[in-house]
Amino acid sequence: MPQATADDNEWDDENLMSVEACSKFPEESAFKFHIYYNSVQKGAWRNIGYRVYNFDVLRPGGSNPGTYQLKFCLTDSASTPPAGAGTRIKNNAASGENTHPRYTAHVYFNSGYKGAQDVMAPYQYIDRFRNVYNENASFQWTS
Structure with missing residues (x-):
């Protein structure tokens, strides 16, 4: 797993x-x-595969010099979008789920993997974040 910088x-x-x-x-x-936007893994969601230094400042490579916010997904499967669809993730997430078989998931209060955190072991979920409920800024995996 690459180290965070x-x-x-x-x-x-x-x-x-x-x-x-x-x-x-x-x-x-x-x-x-x-x-997830709501508690108990409800409402809008986003799947995250890799560490995120700051949910509000993602910098894709290539010729695009801009920054982007990571947002909850807009799904096509429902006639009415779920609560939180299209909302930025930073400071708006209420719950999470780790379905990785080996790595532990960390959601942090501050950007840069700092501050209070909620931790999910492999195959663990948290119905309502205890430490970062609607106050979340970064994410990373640890082994």
Whole structure:
């Protein structure tokens, strides 16, 4: 697993643009961390495959110099979008689920993998974040 570095945006392309992020439901995605707008894994969601230094400042590579916010998915499967669809993730997530068989998932209060955190072991979920409920800014895996 690559080590995190300051203002680490190495995987932003994948987290922003991969079909695994929003085109697949959490149980079908190859991305193994799922973050939700509401408690008990309800409402809008996003699948995250790689660490995110700051949910509000993703910098995809290539010729695009801009920055982007990571947002909850807009799904095509429902006539009415779920609560939180299209909302930025930073400071708006209430629950999470780790479906990775080996890595532990960490959601942090501050950007840069700092501050209070909620931790999910492999195959663990948290129905309501205890430490970062609606106050979340970054995410990373640890082994």
